[in-house]
Amino acid sequence: MYFSPLGLSPTLLRALAELRYMQPTPVQLAAIPLILAGRDMLASAETGSGKTAAFCLPLLQRLAAAPGGRPRRVRALILVPTRELAVQIGEVARQLARYETSALKIAVVFGGVSINPQMMGLRGGADVVVATPGRLIDLLAHKALDLAGVQTLVLDEADRLLDLGFDDELQQILVRLPSARQNLFFSATLPAPVQALAARLLQSPARVDVLPEVLEVSAIAQQAIEVDSSRRTQLLRHLIGQESWSRVLVFVATKHAAEIVADKLRKAGLAAEPFHGELSQGKRTQVLLDFKNSELKVVVATDVAARGLDVSQLPVVVNYDLPRSAVDYVHRIGRTGRAGESGLAVSFVSAATQAHFRLIEKRQGVTVPRTQVAGFEPLETAPALAPTESRSEAGAATGGVKGKRPSKKDKLRAAALLAADKDAKTDSDDSDNKADTDD
Ligand code: AMP
Numbered sequence: 001m002y003f004s005p006l007g008l009s010p011t012l013l014r015a016l017a018e019l020r021y022m023q024p025t026p027v028q029l030a031a032i033p034l035i036l037a038g039r040d041m042l043a044s045a046e047t048g049s050g051k052t053a054a055f056c057l058p059l060l061q062r063l064a065a066a067p068g069g070r071p072r073r074v075r076a077l078i079l080v081p082t083r084e085l086a087v088q089i090g091e092v093a094r095q096l097a098r099y100e101t102s103a104l105k106i107a108v109v110f111g112g113v114s115i116n117p118q119m120m121g122l123r124g125g126a127d128v129v130v131a132t133p134g135r136l137i138d139l140l141a142h143k144a145l146d147l148a149g150v151q152t153l154v155l156d157e158a159d160r161l162l163d164l165g166f167d168d169e170l171q172q173i174l175v176r177l178p179s180a181r182q183n184l185f186f187s188a189t190l191p192a193p194v195q196a197l198a199a200r201l202l203q204s205p206a207r208v209d210v211l212p213e214v215l216e217v218s219a220i221a222q223q224a225i226e227v228d229s230s231r232r233t234q235l236l237r238h239l240i241g242q243e244s245w246s247r248v249l250v251f252v253a254t255k256h257a258a259e260i261v262a263d264k265l266r267k268a269g270l271a272a273e274p275f276h277g278e279l280s281q282g283k284r285t286q287v288l289l290d291f292k293n294s295e296l297k298v299v300v301a302t303d304v305a306a307r308g309l310d311v312s313q314l315p316v317v318v319n320y321d322l323p324r325s326a327v328d329y330v331h332r333i334g335r336t337g338r339a340g341e342s343g344l345a346v347s348f349v350s351a352a353t354q355a356h357f358r359l360i361e362k363r364q365g366v367t368v369p370r371t372q373v374a375g376f377e378p379l380e381t382a383p384a385l386a387p388t389e390s391r392s393e394a395g396a397a398t399g400g401v402k403g404k405r406p407s408k409k410d411k412l413r414a415a416a417l418l419a420a421d422k423d424a425k426t427d428s429d430d431s432d433n434k435a436d437t438d439d
Contacts, residue, residue, distance in 0.1 A: 006032045009061050011099040016057075019095060025050030027210045032058050034206040038182055042198050043208040046188035047085075047157070048334045052092045055154050055184050060097050060104060062152070063127050067102040072125030073149030079133055079173070081160040083110040083281060084288065089156065090130045104128060111135040112281040119144040133161070133169035140176060147176040158187035158194050167193075174201070189327050220333050220343045222368045224357060228380045229350040232320055233264045235376045239346070240270065240298065245316045247291065250300045251332050253321035261320060262300040272298035303328055319347035322356055326363030351380045 003016050003024055024032065027045040034041060035058035045051040059076050068075055080086050090108035097104045107126035109118045111134050118135070122144045129136070129145065139145055155161060161170065183202050187194050198205065227235050240248060252258050258274035265272035273287045273296055290296040303323065317336045323329045336343025347368070349357045361368055372378070 003028075007036050008032065008057055009064065011064070011101070012057055012061055012096060014099050015096045016053075021050075021053065025054070025210075027051050027208060028054040028057070030208045030210065031055065034208070035059065035182075035184060036061060038062075040182060040202040040205040041184045041208060042190070042202055042205045043184070043186045043210070044188065044190050045186055045208065045210045046331060046334055049210055051156070051186050052089050053096065055156075055186065056089070056093045056096050059128070059152055059154070059184075060093065060100065063104055064097075064100045064102050068125075068127055068149075070124075072105055072127055074126055074129050074145055074147055075149055076128045076152045076154070077136075077147060077150050077173075077177070078128065078130040078154040078156060079136070079161065079170070080130065080156045081132065081164050081166065082157075083112060083132060084284065085157065086110045086130045086132055087285070093128060093130070106130065109135050109139060110281075111138075115139065115142070133166045133173060137169055137172055140173075147173070148178055150177050150181055152182040152184065153177060154184045154186065155197075156186045158185045158197070159189045159191055162191075162193045162197070170197075188331060220336055220345050222333065222345045222347070222366065224347045224349045224368045224370050225376075226354075226370055226372050226378050227348050227350060227376050228378045229348075229352065231376055232348050233261060235348070235373060236261075236318060236320065237265065237268050237270065238373065238376070239318075243316075246297070247294060247314060248298045248316045248318055249291075249314055249335050250298060250318045250320050251323065252300055252302060253324075255302055257321065258300045258302055262298070265298055265300070270298055271296045272300060275299050275301040277302065303332070315343060317343070317345045319345070322347060322349070322353050322360070326360045329360045329364070351378060 002022070003013055006024065006029070008016075027043060027049045031041060031043055031051075031054040035055060043051065043054070045054070055078075063075055078089055080089060086108050087110070090106055093106045097106065104127040105125070106128045107118075107121050108130045109122075110132040115135070115138060118139065119142060122129075122139065126145070131139075140147070155170075183205075185194070185198050185202065185205075190198075225235070236248075236250065239245065250261065252261055255274075255276040255278050258276045262272045262274040273290070275284065275287050279287070287296065287299060291299050300320070314336050317333055319329070319332060323332055333343075333345035336345060347357060349370070357368075
């Protein structure tokens with residue numbers, strides 16, 4: 001199946017050929033004709049599925065078919081949770097639009113950098129704006145743009161937008177949009193808050209659901225290596241050398257752990273950098289660029305910062321710390337095996353985190369083979385949880401209701417969190433182990 005039967009214009013087909021996108025991915029196949037037809041959409045598709053082109057292609061085609069006047073009015077608004085995702089979507093949209101005769105202007109705006117160049121960039125208007133919510137509101141306050149002409153709204157990674165607490169910003173933005181418009185929601189997961197927002201905003205939406213296929217086509221081999229938590233950095237170094245991994249994305253639980261692990265790897269002579277929400281935008285962009293150009297071998301990242309990070313041909317992802325949920329696990333391992341390439345996802349599992357990993361497996365409906373590496377066989381045994389300790393930790397871990405008895409799942413999560421906390425603390429006395437956040 002090729003792109004040509006999907007109803008796309010010759011200019012877009014030319015751009016696709018140049019990008020060497022030969023065949024549409026499942027989400028592109030399902031979404032493009034429906035979006036071209038003007039339908040609202042609720043799509044569960046994550047980064048790696050080709051979702052960016054799935055909404056950019058029809059959106060650009062509709063804009064090019066009806067050129068806007070001068071100054072340009074913002075006719076499409078794409079809201080995203082992170083700066084990296086904004087930059088990536090802007091790049092893809094510009095590449096796809098490069099042969100449009102009406103020369104569409106695509107502006108990308110995000111926080112963490114000076115607002116002035118972005119205000120200058122919006123002079124004369126823009127056809128498409130890709131934005132993180134906070135910066136968009138700042139720009140609206142500066143009257144740098146007007147959203148009254150928006151014809152299509154895209155919420156990309158809608159679950160993450162709500163997870164990161166952007167509800168208020170979204171409300172402030174939504175009231176600035178005309179009520180007659182096309183709405184497209186893309187979300188890796190569809191938790192209740194996303195469904196509620198979708199029910200409120202979408203008009204008879206088409207549903208596109210491609211998550212299982214994404215994992216199937218992307219052929220990710222999963223492996224769990226049993227190792228004591230105190231020996232994980234050594235094991236990581238050993239594996240990078242032994243297995244000749246060219247590039248590795250390593251996930252940890254906290255910003256602090258990202259710094260510590262990257263530092264230890266650097267001291268061992270590996271080109272490694274941390275990647276988390278507290279780094280400056282310039283630093284984050286540089287790390288990504290160096291990683292893409294293979295000047296960096298290892299990036300040690302937190303979940304929030306790595307979300308939406310698109311590095312093609314990334315052969316290995318390592319869960320140095322286990323993710324908190326099965327959903328996060330899927331996001332993490334989806335960083336490898338992108339768009340049909342093969343990939344390897346390795347999880348380090350200790351006695352304290354075995355039970356938590358079993359939960360992740362159960363949620364996914366898979367059993368991940370356990371292995372041990374010679375010289376790194378684990379010696380630790382699982383810590384027994386004191387009843388009072390487990391209860392209070394479980395409450396904290398789940399945001400649980402006071403007085404409610406923790407379930408078995410809560411206890412396992414609490415044990416995993418305790419273990420992660422303990423690991424981070426054994427690395428240093430610094431107690432800055434907060435979870436990562438982004439703007
Ligand atoms: P996305 O899910 O939009 O982040 O895309 C994931 C990766 O797949 C990106 O590196 C895209 O360049 C690539 N990609 C998207 N669509 C296609 C396609 N039809 N053929 C080949 N690669 C694609």
